[in-house]
Amino acid sequence: MAKHNLKAKSKDLFEKAKNVIPGGVNSPVRAFTPYPFFVEAAQGSKLLSVDGKTYLDYCMAYGALLLGHANKNVCYAVEEQLSKGTIYGAPTELEIKVASQISKILPCIEMLRTVNSGTEATMHALRVARGFTGRKKIVKFEGCFHGAHDSVLVSAGSGATTFGTPTSLGIPEETTRNTIVLPYNNIEALEKIVKQEGNEIAAVIIEPVMGNIGLILPKKEYLNSLRKLTREYGIVLIFDEIITGFRLSLGGAQEYYNIKPDMTTLGKVLGGGFPIAVFGGKKEIMRHISPVGKVYQAGTFNGNPVSLKAASTILQILNENGKEIYPKLEKNCQELKKALSDLASNHHLEAQVYSIASMFQIFFTPQPVHDYASAKHSDTQKFQAYFQELLRQGIFIPPSQFETCFVSVAHDEGDLKYTINAFDNALRLASTVNRNV
Template sequence: MQRKISEELYAEAKNYFPGGVSSPVRAFKSVKGAPLFIKKGNGSQIWDEDDNQFTDFCCSWGPLILGHNNDAIREVIVATVANGTSFGTPTRWENKLGKLILNNNRFIEKIRFVSSGTEAVMSAIRLARGVTGKDKILKFDGCYHGHVDSLLVNAGSGLVTFGVSSSAGIPEAFAKETLVAPLNDLDAVEATFKEHGNQIACVIIEPVPANNGLLLQHRSYLEGLRKLCTQYNVLLIFDEVISGFRVGFEGAAGYYDIQPDIITYGKIIGGGMPVGAYGANAEIMGNVAPDGGVYQAGTLSGNPVAMAAGFTAASQLLEEGFYANLEQTTQDFVAKIQSYCDNKGYEVHINTIGSIFWIAFSKDDIRRADQINPDSMEKFKILHAYLLDNGIYLGPSGYEVGFISSAHTTEELANAVDKICQGMDLVHQ
């Protein structure tokens, strides 16, 4: 495929933006070539500036569960923009989306809209600290929660360690307020609570860890976290920026039927527009300003264009059978690729939940970040390059997951299966 225009645009972009991009993974540093500059999307298809066409399994990193350029979402966006783009005031659309979500979600009683998943997590952490009067937080190695200072940390050298900053510009004192534990190890969590429980405000976890591979946890592990948090009076935060409205309308909380104390959302509830949210029961949310002393504000929070798009998207997700059908479609897609790889004897395992999948070049049951072999990313690099040349777009990193939307047709998925299987043959030559 010709990529001349994308390459020229990237060369120009490097004069304007760090690394030529507005978000690091877009720079294609983990794969081959210059990033593609996308100019159009429709259904499951995207087109780059060189007019190459791709079946898209990135879906804007997850939110486009209805595909690109959904007719109803586009029409309501255009109609809303005709009345203005932002007012910094309450709007009817904010009420409509809030009511729709709360009426169909057993796990939260009040919600606050923000402008991104990172902002939602930042606000949830502040809320947990404000409610408990405690400062420390416990996160898990392999879970990503946006670029919040206290969460942009890695594990140190012990089983459970104080955080070590994974970014320049974060004071060591901030990182030291964060404890980091391995996933899939309740004993480590309990030991941490016994030592630091009177200082820990909250535990935050992606109940479906999907930012560093798809590190699916057993239901019993998540239930164990819930019990430990209750026992030690620590709030449990589910970061559902990816899993929320993706594995079900009630997200992973509903999928596993586990009640967290606070939930963060993002991605899908904007219908493709920038949005995030956090919610909890009425008592906890009563601590948020102006009702309580935990301050959080945002000029663009509840923006009418994002709210209108989100309401229109969420309404479609509530159609009977939507999630069951999409999960079955995803399982069928994954099963065909897995069967091919198994028959060939390839060291490949594809994890999947809901409409999310992740290709791991290993036969191991990977549930922790330290079980991922960094060398396997070289195999993904070969696969990614082959698929790009053959009209299939995956996120440009082997640690990123793929998404299937309701817009992916049977024919498009069958073609993608063929291309991925051919790519596997190339990888394993």
């Protein structure tokens, strides 16, 4: 990446952006104090800002990049597709190829549709589940984020927690009346509801590993019990694997935990930096979609050939090299997690550090974090000090306690070493912050 002399352009750009874009950003999580850096270019594990500063990136576009920025194979494949056209409004063989690649990796997905974002994928999955069962109610879990559409924007994680607006204005209460919100990792709460209202519930949607409230892992047997209960009551179980798909393992969380959901949503890693997401599942459910069925789902950019080409390339790379890639990612992530835990205790910080595969996060709280309520106990002032100091040292993690950090294939030994040293300084600083209650 080219070296520039340090400038202060981001600040000016942010001022200009605020005049034409709400809050100066196109997605709320990108805003942080005093102003976000604006990006000039990115390559591998690093981002270069317009100010000429290089950042080692553990945000990785909120988990969209498993191979790192601007992967050469993906870029070549996309360039080749660009010369053949960018959108056709008619089917291509590429659509069948990608659907088949996905079904092979995730056998629970017998049929799928491709859309452009995770938000669309979960929105349509829920509609199909409702159409299939003829039931209205859905269950989601506190702190899980399934995109910014009406029926799931209730007690949502990510920016909706960071900014203290768990329910957005502009959503009529009639829309969310059929959304039941339960605590994560609490099978008794689900059991109680399905006993009372099970035959009115169309779907249970869940992030099998929570990545939008920090990182929260499922308790042993929780997902199995969830599967058993939903099957018993004929409720469609939707695994929202927008983050965990192709990340926890090649076959995502469903492979990692050996659970077969009825429907799955995928996005982020799948596109290798291009906008694509899918929702899919059992044929008996997916056959309810128009034009063969009565559930309407459509989109001008569905099955976009450029995104599909990127997805097809990523899937091929992961399929051929997964046996080396996933253990290496896990090993590197473990190294960061161990360093964070050891350093936190060296600095006498009460903290919980979690990791799985290539995801990790620290919570500044003495108690284990297993759901939304326990995550909210975390000291966000300490987190801010930790974030700001890492940023100063040229390390970019998601700016909120209620997000997750991601390791990519592009992070090398030198990157890890630099990061661990930076963790030491950032945690030292965090340990000096006293919470204002």
